[in-house]
Amino acid sequence: MIHLKNIVKQYGNTSALKQINLEIRNGELVTLIGPSGCGKSTLLRVINRMIEPTSGEILIHGENALNLDPVKLRRSIGYVIQNAGLFPHLTVEKNVEIVTELLGWDKAKRKQRAQELLHVVGLAPEKFAHRYPKELSGGQQQRVGIARALAADPAILLMDEPFSAVDPITREQLQAELLAIQTQVKKTIVFVTHDIHEAVRLGDKVALMQEGEIVQFDTPDQILKSPKNDFVAQFLGQERELQRLSLHLVGDIIQQGHGFFDLEQVNINQEHTISIKANARNALSKLLSGVPSLLVLDDDEKPIARVSVHDFIRGAL
Numbered sequence: 001m002i003h004l005k006n007i008v009k010q011y012g013n014t015s016a017l018k019q020i021n022l023e024i025r026n027g028e029l030v031t032l033i034g035p036s037g038c039g040k041s042t043l044l045r046v047i048n049r050m051i052e053p054t055s056g057e058i059l060i061h062g063e064n065a066l067n068l069d070p071v072k073l074r075r076s077i078g079y080v081i082q083n084a085g086l087f088p089h090l091t092v093e094k095n096v097e098i099v100t101e102l103l104g105w106d107k108a109k110r111k112q113r114a115q116e117l118l119h120v121v122g123l124a125p126e127k128f129a130h131r132y133p134k135e136l137s138g139g140q141q142q143r144v145g146i147a148r149a150l151a152a153d154p155a156i157l158l159m160d161e162p163f164s165a166v167d168p169i170t171r172e173q174l175q176a177e178l179l180a181i182q183t184q185v186k187k188t189i190v191f192v193t194h195d196i197h198e199a200v201r202l203g204d205k206v207a208l209m210q211e212g213e214i215v216q217f218d219t220p221d222q223i224l225k226s227p228k229n230d231f232v233a234q235f236l237g238q239e240r241e242l243q244r245l246s247l248h249l250v251g252d253i254i255q256q257g258h259g260f261f262d263l264e265q266v267n268i269n270q271e272h273t274i275s276i277k278a279n280a281r282n283a284l285s286k287l288l289s290g291v292p293s294l295l296v297l298d299d300d301e302k303p304i305a306r307v308s309v310h311d312f313i314r315g316a317l
Ligand SMILES: Nc1ncnc2c1ncn2[C@@H]1O[C@H](COP(=O)(O)OP(=O)(O)OP(=O)(O)O)[C@@H](O)[C@H]1O
Pocket: 011, 014, 015, 016, 034, 035, 036, 037, 038, 039, 040, 041, 042, 043, 194
């Protein structure tokens, strides 16, 4: 667990962080979002003491981080930044091995770990291990950055806008991969982003910051459903409801009993269908394209309900 208590960071007259209190549970992925200059990177870097707070307390797994050796602390926490920050003169494999080498792992073990992680991030070692960073695409470099951060198997991973510099398609892929990796490794992750879609897609919780303060700390669903004030609502934007739908499946829409019907009446070949596991936003999108209703199929492809635009408007969620 990461527990920040009354963290203040002052740069002369600028209060980069004002009395931050935040508790992040083990295995939780928290996204930090807010306008430029609101203190996201500062908050992230206070956690591994790349920045020393002016006052306040940082507890990591119950231990006071300010009493730990900062170098050891930094090595025990994975850190990923925009553009990956790889060493240009080192091969991919050597870049991944950096931290484990600093920690004194023997060569065979380091190499084995690097190979394993390149697999995890989707880069076949036989193809990529001996390349240099400039011989990789931006997305591939980010993958190496993630492999490097995971090498020493840290419990905590700090990620500062890691996917901001890649194209939208690669970005979506990297997000999906991060979620897949996270289900395997269950790290405690703090992830800074400017992108609200990314924040709600990745986060178990979202912390929204404004001028050095956390304005709201909630689950993505809750923050989209009940923004605490006008600033939050404005920041989340006009698509708030649609984004919220994208967090749900068709099954969530019908769970309240909407649209259930008598099976006798249905001819599956004459209707547009959608899986109960499909994304609710995609279902609405289909309906808005002019299909009057969708037959919802369960896992065995058996029709169980029918939904129309009204089920979405009715606010089933
Ligand atoms: N070394 C420094 N000296 C003085 N002021 C600083 C320093 N580092 C950051 N600041 C100020 O602290 C505030 C928070 O900066 P920070 O980098 O944490 O913002 P951010 O939310 O990460 O912004 P961005 O989204 O643009 O990356 C800003 O007002 C910034 O100008």
